[in-house]
Amino acid sequence: MPLFNAHYNLEKKSILLVIGIIIAGSVGGLVEIAPLFTIDQTVETTPDMRVYTPLELAGRNIYIREGCYACHSQMIRTLRDDVERYxxxxLAAESQYDHPMLWGSKRTGPDIARLGGKYSDDWHLAHLNNPRDVVPSSIMPAYPWLAQTSLDMSTLGADLATLQKLGVPYTDDMIANxxxxxxxxTLPDSDDATGVTDRYGEATNMRPFTGLPTVTEADAVIAYLQILGQMTQVPYDTEPVGN
Known part of the structure; x- marks a missing residue:
């Protein structure tokens, strides 16, 4: 077995073994890293992709804070059963503004990448307060305090500014407002409502998500859940093919 003999001899010479390990590691690293130099040419973008509004971003932050990502993935695979169910x-472009991304690999609960618009705001509010009220078999914990806690909006400008530095196309006007x-x-009839649609588009969900007198954390979470899968319409324009 000449090959095994050569390997045994290599193990006896530590310097050669180290050099061999470096070469092997370099080849693997090169295969993974080299494509990143052409990522601008290989990653497709969608023309109608928009950024999260401040309220949706706040809801996303609460979603992360409460650990919801541990049970719900946000990545529908190209497998036929995934496509038929969810x-x-x-698409990669749908996560281009996510920091961090929430693709996930564990599904204690269903994937929610296309959850937006599937249920009403009232359904989501009831589901957050007590999941068993709308899904009797659910094992999801209840989050009643979200509807009882006023949303802290004092850091939203800083949140947007940080994401701007990371490449998310938030404008200075968006940050200031x-x-x-x-x-x-949450106040579509207010004088400021027009500014929201001017900055984030006419498709922005403008409504009192919980109907409560103050903006709560539940409003933010529901606003976020209702936009999932609706940031761009490109996935719906092409008939997906499952494997």
Missing amino acids: GPYS ATRDARAQ
């Missing part, structure tokens, strides 16, 4: 498979826009998104 909808069009996820973050707190006002978060409140106005």
